[in-house]
Amino acid sequence: MAGAPIITVDGPSGSGKGTISRRLARQLGWRWLDSGALYRLVAYAGRQRGLAISDAAGHAYLALHLDVRFDEGSDGVERIWLDGVEVSVAIRGEDIGKGASVVAAMPEVRAALLERQRAFAGAPGLVADGRDMGSVVFPAAELKIYLTASARERALRRHKQLKQKGLSANLAALSLEIAERDRRDMDRPIAPLKPADDAVVVDSTSMTIDAVVERVLQLAAARRLF
Ligand SMILES: Nc1ncnc2c1ncn2[C@@H]1O[C@H](COP(=O)(O)OP(=O)(O)OP(=O)(O)O)[C@@H](O)[C@H]1O
Numbered sequence: 001m002a003g004a005p006i007i008t009v010d011g012p013s014g015s016g017k018g019t020i021s022r023r024l025a026r027q028l029g030w031r032w033l034d035s036g037a038l039y040r041l042v043a044y045a046g047r048q049r050g051l052a053i054s055d056a057a058g059h060a061y062l063a064l065h066l067d068v069r070f071d072e073g074s075d076g077v078e079r080i081w082l083d084g085v086e087v088s089v090a091i092r093g094e095d096i097g098k099g100a101s102v103v104a105a106m107p108e109v110r111a112a113l114l115e116r117q118r119a120f121a122g123a124p125g126l127v128a129d130g131r132d133m134g135s136v137v138f139p140a141a142e143l144k145i146y147l148t149a150s151a152r153e154r155a156l157r158r159h160k161q162l163k164q165k166g167l168s169a170n171l172a173a174l175s176l177e178i179a180e181r182d183r184r185d186m187d188r189p190i191a192p193l194k195p196a197d198d199a200v201v202v203d204s205t206s207m208t209i210d211a212v213v214e215r216v217l218q219l220a221a222a223r224r225l226f
Pocket residue numbers: 011012013014015016017018019020036157158160161204207208209212
């Protein structure tokens with residue numbers, strides 16, 4: 001192993017990447033990269049500044065210069081700050097997710113975020129969550145997971161998640177949004193969502209969160225990553 005170990009967790013929207021990778025990072029005492037949050041921050045900052053969603057140069061400039069801070073409070077909740085203002089909740093809406101998926105298809109934006117993402121690597125280890133963590137950002141990662149679940153299960157999970165937050169949610173509309181985001185993330189010419197050649201595919205459709213975490217920990221232990 002060249003440096004500190006890296007586990008990548010890629011997969012489609014709602015497959016559980018954030019939940020699983022955060023749990024893994026906490027259990028291992030490792031760092032965590034929520035790369036989707038970076039794309040969401042770019043889309044959010046662009047909207048705040050009135051950029052056209054098609055403005056690749058403008059979004060790439062933001063990606064390079066964003067003043068972002070991630071921290072985890074004593075309550076274990078991730079908080080995200082943009083220009084000194086907390087935006088943890090504001091960037092999580094489906095509309096910002098859609099904008100993130102649009103700006104993420106711009107090569108200039110992806111290039112601008114590359115080093116920012118790589119800077120998260122370090123001792124004692126990193127769990128990196130996204131769409132191209134294993135295929136592009138950390139191609140030498142020691143363990144690459146491609147986490148998936150059926151489209152219906154992912155829509156049901158998202159529906160439940162929104163309801164639990166007291167937000168209104170329509171299952172049919174969510175299913176369509178997820179299908180549209182899958183298509184955009186998988187069909188883009190640059191860094192499309194797909195399993196890295198050496199990824200282990202974990203289909204979580206019928207697995208509990210605990211079972212998925214346990215499976216990844218077993219794979220990590222077999223590779224002597226901790
Ligand atoms: N194996 C599982 N069984 C049941 N629910 C799950 C499972 N994994 C995740 N969930 C739930 O599904 C919802 C979506 O999970 P999460 O936000 O982690 O997905 P994600 O892949 O990070 O999505 P996105 O890429 O859109 O951010 C959450 O409410 C989470 O608790």
